[in-house]
Amino acid sequence: MKLSRKLVLAKAKASDLDSVKKLNCWGCNLTDISIFSQIPNIKVLTLSVNSISSLAPLAGCLSLCELYLRRNLIPSLSELSHLRLLTRLRVLWLAENPCCGTESSHYRLTVLRCLPRLQKLDNQVVTEDEIALAMIEGDVVTTPPGSVQNQLSANGPPEAETENDALNYNMVETNKIRQELGMKPLSRDKFSSLSSPSARETKSSIKKTHTLDAVLLLLNDLDEEELRIVHTATQNRLQTYTLDPETLKDSVQTQKTADVQH
Known part of the structure; x- marks a missing residue:
């Protein structure tokens, strides 16, 4: 089922899509949520118990603070890449999706590495220690092949585009933090050597890089x-x-x- 403009306005009791701030579509058998590309001001969104498989339509919902996606059909954590630019997102409920897998602890660390601003994940409070650990042990989440974001990346084979997308995002985030700390921004060449280690680099050097990322992130929370x-x-x-x-x-x-x- 496709979420329509009429249904959104009826549920939100709104006169137009721009004024929709909260929406509850729990258990509506939804498969298509493309309408959210037209709802930029949504802050709290409940989409639990549906059949949603892609989060791409949410990429432009920059005001989103809370997102509930429990019991859907999200196939891979790579879909989280569409939420990276949602800097106000603090609450995410993703449990009971195929992407969660069987190793709950590793899944949690991977989600937090991709979205380190989260304060609550799957109804459980996120701690600073978890964020630091996620930067070291969580997997890197890359953009799904064939997505709009991937198509807009630099020309090249899909594998190179995915890697460049992750690199560009991490470089922007890291340099933003360095600027706030009064530090000089890293050049792309320098950042690439730090954040995209080749197969020749040791596990120890990779861990040091992730530890630095975690330290820089946590400094923002100190008085x-x-x-x-x-x-x-x-x-x-x-x-x-x-x-x-x-x-x-x-x-x-x-x-x-x-x-x-x-």
Whole structure:
């Protein structure tokens, strides 16, 4: 069943699509939600218990804060790539879809890596520790082959387009955070070497890159006092890189002695 303009206006009790802010279409046997490309101001949307398989029509709903999609037919977590630009999205219920698989913990980390701004996933509060872990252990979600976003990517084979789409998104997000922190933005070449490691790179180097991404994301949530603590810890850490070998050796020995005394 296709969600029609008439049904949307009736359920939302609205006079036009632009004024629709909340909509509940629970259990309406929907398969086509393309109408949402015309509903940009929707904030709370319930689509649970339907037969929806694509989230592409939601890509332009930039005001969306809460999205309920439990018990649909979403086949792959790659569909989440359509939600990446929804920066106000804080609540997502995706459980009981084929894309969730059987490993609930890994599924959760992958979703949070793709959508790190979420505060609640599947009716469970998201913690800062989860976000940090997701940046390390969650899978990278790429754009579904053949999607509109993929077709608008740079020319090349589908595999290259998918990789470029993920790279472009991550580069924009990372540079936005670096700008907020007063840091210089990374060039595409530099970012590519950090965020798209080749098969020759070790698992350790990949983990370090993801850890850096997680740290930069979490800094946004710290207040002034907490940032000062991080600043002090960072300065102390940096000193170990500027000390000569003998001074460093003495510093390490002093620290070991202090640890024993405590």
